[in-house]
Amino acid sequence: MIYLKAMISTAKTVHLAAGCFWGAEKYFSLVDGVLSTRVGYANGRTTDPKYEEVYTDKTGFAETVRVVYDPDILPLGELLRLYFAAIDPVSLNRQGGDEGTRYRTGIYYSDPSDLPAIRSAFDEEAARHSEPLAVEVLPLENFYDAEDYHQSYLDKNPGGYCHIPNALFTKICREKGVRKALYREIEADARALTAGETDPVAVMAELSAILYDKLHCHWAGFYRVADSELVLGPFQGPVACLRIPFGRGVCGTAWKERRTVVVPDVDAFPGHIACSALSRSEIVVPLFARTPACGDVPGIDQPLSGAEAPAAVGDGAVCCSCAAPAPVVAVLDIDSAALATFDSTDALCLEHLLSSVWGVKH
Numbered sequence: 001m002i003y004l005k006a007m008i009s010t011a012k013t014v015h016l017a018a019g020c021f022w023g024a025e026k027y028f029s030l031v032d033g034v035l036s037t038r039v040g041y042a043n044g045r046t047t048d049p050k051y052e053e054v055y056t057d058k059t060g061f062a063e064t065v066r067v068v069y070d071p072d073i074l075p076l077g078e079l080l081r082l083y084f085a086a087i088d089p090v091s092l093n094r095q096g097g098d099e100g101t102r103y104r105t106g107i108y109y110s111d112p113s114d115l116p117a118i119r120s121a122f123d124e125e126a127a128r129h130s131e132p133l134a135v136e137v138l139p140l141e142n143f144y145d146a147e148d149y150h151q152s153y154l155d156k157n158p159g160g161y162c163h164i165p166n167a168l169f170t171k172i173c174r175e176k177g178v179r180k181a182l183y184r185e186i187e188a189d190a191r192a193l194t195a196g197e198t199d200p201v202a203v204m205a206e207l208s209a210i211l212y213d214k215l216h217c218h219w220a221g222f223y224r225v226a227d228s229e230l231v232l233g234p235f236q237g238p239v240a241c242l243r244i245p246f247g248r249g250v251c252g253t254a255w256k257e258r259r260t261v262v263v264p265d266v267d268a269f270p271g272h273i274a275c276s277a278l279s280r281s282e283i284v285v286p287l288f289a290r291t292p293a294c295g296d297v298p299g300i301d302q303p304l305s306g307a308e309a310p311a312a313v314g315d316g317a318v319c320c321s322c323a324a325p326a327p328v329v330a331v332l333d334i335d336s337a338a339l340a341t342f343d344s345t346d347a348l349c350l351e352h353l354l355s356s357v358w359g360v361k362h
Contacts, residue, residue: 011035012071014079014114015042015140017062017106018087019095022153023162025065027086029152030172033074038066039153040145042108043136048144057100062136064108066143076114080107080121082172086164089125092134096163106136108143155259183349186214190357204328205234207357211332212236218278219333223251230255230329237333241273249273254284255329260347264339281339285330285351287358330354 018024021039029037041054044061054061069079087095093104107118118137126133145151154160193206204222212220221235223244230244230251247256249272254261265280266272 010070010072011068012076012114013066013068013110014076015064015066015108015110015143016083017042017064017104017108017136018083019063019103019105019163020098020161021063021065021146021150022160023164024063024086025152026154026162027164027168027172028065028067028082030169031069031074031079031082033070033072033079034067035070036068038145039150040064040066040143041102042143043106043138043141044144051147051150054102055100057102061102061144062104062106063102063146064106064143076117077121080118081124083107084121084125086168087135089133089135090129090131097161098163104136105134106138108136108138108140110140112139156257158258182214183353186210187353187356189214190353194357200328201234203358207330207354208234208236211330215332215334216338217332217334219331221331223255223329223331225255225327225329233328235331238278240331244273247271250282250284251329251331255286258286258288260285260351262339262347264336279333279335281334281336283332283334283339283347283350285347285354287328287330287354328358 016024016028018027025037025039028034041049041059041061042064044054044059046053046059046061049059049061053059054063067079069076087105089105091105093099093101095103095105107122109115109118115137122133122135122137125135149156154162190207190210193210194203197203197206208221211217217237219235219237219240221237221240222233223230224233225231228246230246232240232242241251244252246252250261250263250266250269251273252271253269261282261284263269263282266282267280
């Protein structure tokens with residue numbers, strides 16, 4: 001997921017090693033108060049290591065997530081409690097199916113004033129176990145960004161390996177979405193208005209109106225996926241682009257790369273196509289045809305499994321024997337003040353809301 005947000009002056013940073021950094025980064029990115037995440041290699045002996053070198057376990061580096069957070073929203077102690085919930089803290093150099101010193105667990109701090117909170121959280125967790133914790137607590141000596149393909153890996157590869165149980169992702173979404181009640185209200189309204197409706201255009205029209213009203217958008221609507229481009233469907237707001245080639249702007253990029261895109265300024269986005277003259281902030285959610293059995297539609301408290309990366313399918317696809325909407329891209333143009341309150345948990349909830357109402361897989 002692309003999520004851009006201005007860093008606030010009180011932001012702090014901690015580096016957390018929690019086994020394979022793919023799942024760890026995704027997990028921390030969903031937490032309210034986390035402003036950004038970045039995966040890399042920490043506390044090793046060489047300079048500018050590559051993944052192939054780290055994999056040998058000869059460099060001393062640990063796969064690590066750099067977590068930038070707002071301590072006013074998320075105190076360090078609470079962040080570390082979530083960290084301990086996501087690892088086996090008594091397992092030495094092993095998490096899930098991964099083994100080696102690169103998968104060791106550790107809390108690496110840059111600010112010595114954080115140490116009391118770290119020690120308190122560590123001791124609290126240690127009291128729950130009869131064995132000593134196998135979690136390093138050390139100053140951060142070095143941190144090197146991992147290669148680009150490792151960044152936001154599970155957003156790019158929904159079927160990728162993750163050692164963290166899906167139940168924890170569900171719990172984060174359930175407990176940390178600051179606007180969860182609003183999403184439940186939108187889902188209830190959408191289900192009531194579209195109950196029994198099999199015409200996808202009618203469903204798009206109703207959802208556009210609901211999203212426009214409830215989320216106070218400048219523009220809310222859907223693009224249908226045609227053979228080689230996105231074609232404008234029902235919408236609320238001023239006239240927008242009628243057709244968008246795959247890969248162009250925010251909408252085309254979201255569809256082509258199969259991921260939600262959230263940007264504060266579409267004019268700064270590569271190959272931008274502005275969809276509203278009233279706002280430059282945009283949220284784009286691509287949806288794909290669902291393949292499991294009909295009726296298997298999770299609500300926003302039950303994330304879709306993401307067991308396999310969905311393939312884009314042609315216009316007019318159906319779900320099993322029931323009438324399902326064609327693959328679409330949902331677009332919301334909102335002002336920058338509203339976007340400032342929209343975090344990665346909100347993005348996940350919006351994905352689940354749309355997937356649930358449409359009965360499709362994101």
